[in-house]
Amino acid sequence: MNGRVLIVAGSDSSGGAGIQADIKTVTALGGYAATAITALTVQNTLGVFATMPVDAIFVRQQMEAVLGDIGADCIKTGMLCNGEIIAAVSDALAARPHIPFVVDPVLRSTSGTPLLDAAAIGVLMERLIARAAVLTPNLPEAEALLGRVIADAAAVEKAAHSLRALGAATVVLKGGHLDGNRVRDVVVEGDHCYALEGPRVNTRHTHGTGCTLASAIATGLAQGLTTRAAIERAHAYVQKAIESAPGLGQGRGPLNHAHTVRDEP
Numbered sequence: 001m002n003g004r005v006l007i008v009a010g011s012d013s014s015g016g017a018g019i020q021a022d023i024k025t026v027t028a029l030g031g032y033a034a035t036a037i038t039a040l041t042v043q044n045t046l047g048v049f050a051t052m053p054v055d056a057i058f059v060r061q062q063m064e065a066v067l068g069d070i071g072a073d074c075i076k077t078g079m080l081c082n083g084e085i086i087a088a089v090s091d092a093l094a095a096r097p098h099i100p101f102v103v104d105p106v107l108r109s110t111s112g113t114p115l116l117d118a119a120a121i122g123v124l125m126e127r128l129i130a131r132a133a134v135l136t137p138n139l140p141e142a143e144a145l146l147g148r149v150i151a152d153a154a155a156v157e158k159a160a161h162s163l164r165a166l167g168a169a170t171v172v173l174k175g176g177h178l179d180g181n182r183v184r185d186v187v188v189e190g191d192h193c194y195a196l197e198g199p200r201v202n203t204r205h206t207h208g209t210g211c212t213l214a215s216a217i218a219t220g221l222a223q224g225l226t227t228r229a230a231i232e233r234a235h236a237y238v239q240k241a242i243e244s245a246p247g248l249g250q251g252r253g254p255l256n257h258a259h260t261v262r263d264e265p
Contacts, residue, residue: 003031003222006066007215008059008089009078009106010039010051010115016254017043017110017208018079024257025215029237031222033215034070036062036089039081039115045207045249048113056084063092067099073222075101076215077128083120090127100133100221103168104214105141110207110252121145130167133221134231136214137163139177153178157186157193164188170227172217174210176200185235189227196235205245205253212255213238 005026012018019035026033038059042050066072075093080086093101105124107116116124121144129135129145139150142159145166150159153175160173170189178184185196216237220230241255248254 001030001032003219003224004034004071004073005031005215005218005222006034006036006063006072006075007078007218008036008038008063008075008080009104009211010041010081011037012041012043012208014044014207014249014254016045016249017211021208021211021254021257022076022078022215025212025237026219028257028260029216029219029223029233031219032070034066034072036066038085039079043109045251045253047251048109048115051081051113051115053081053085056082056088059085060088060092063089067092067096072099074133074218075099076104076218077101078104078211078214079106079115080120080124081115082117083123086120086123086127093128093131101128101131102134102136102214102218102221103128103132104136104210105129105145106210107141107144125166132168134170134172134214134217134227135163135166135168136172136174136210136217138174138210142173153184156184160186160188160193170231172213172231174213176206176209187228187231194228196232198235198239201239201242203242203245204251205247205249205255206242207249207252207254209238209242209255212241212257
């Protein structure tokens with residue numbers, strides 16, 4: 001077991017996204033996952049039906065308990081609910097500037113339920129995105145952060161550069177919401193830009209894709225991979241997890257996070 005990842009995110013009762021997907025991902029890639037839970041949710045593959053934020057002080061206490069004992073080689077943030085939680089998480093991270101962190105700016109669920117107060121988006125940008133090692137928005141999240149529509153492939157690349165200007169060292173802008181037979185993610189790492197492409201899988205089983213990608217990247221960073229190597233491995237891991245999804249649920253089903261696990265002969 002190599003690489004300690006502290007995940008700061010919400011719980012998904014269906015196990016397909018959030019903390020549950022994060023733990024599965026880190027474990028499947030050979031890392032050690034610890035958590036600070038920011039919210040409880042009532043959800044399944046059909047949608048999110050209720051959320052219950054955790055008190056911001058308690059979130060900080062969870063982080064401090066883990067970091068003061070087990071420690072972390074990388075931290076990943078997901079659903080943060082509100083500005084108070086973002087501030088508490090930011091303060092904990094600021095006290096440990098040597099630990100890189102990956103920000104998955106979870107604004108809405110796949111089904112469209114808001115998961116972050118609209119008023120807190122500015123706090124997220126100022127307190128976390130500006131200092132992140134990696135930022136991993138999808139297109140709707142990027143549009144909300146930038147305040148403009150991203151309509152085509154050319155706009156995606158421009159948006160990735162604009163997001164990079166917000167302060168994150170690297171931006172992975174996921175292109176899955178655009179039409180086409182291939183999915184193209186654009187990465188801006190410092191002054192360098194490149195793309196990762198894969199065939200679009202004709203499936204409804206994509207629940208937790210964003211959580212999974214960000215946690216896979218965080219695991220790679222925790223294990224000492226370069227940023228590009230961590231992103232490329234994470235991209236391949238998610239692609240396979242979608243292709244081999246178990247087909248559970250009546251709506252947007254979960255991925256196969258355990259596809260890296262091989263049965264002993």
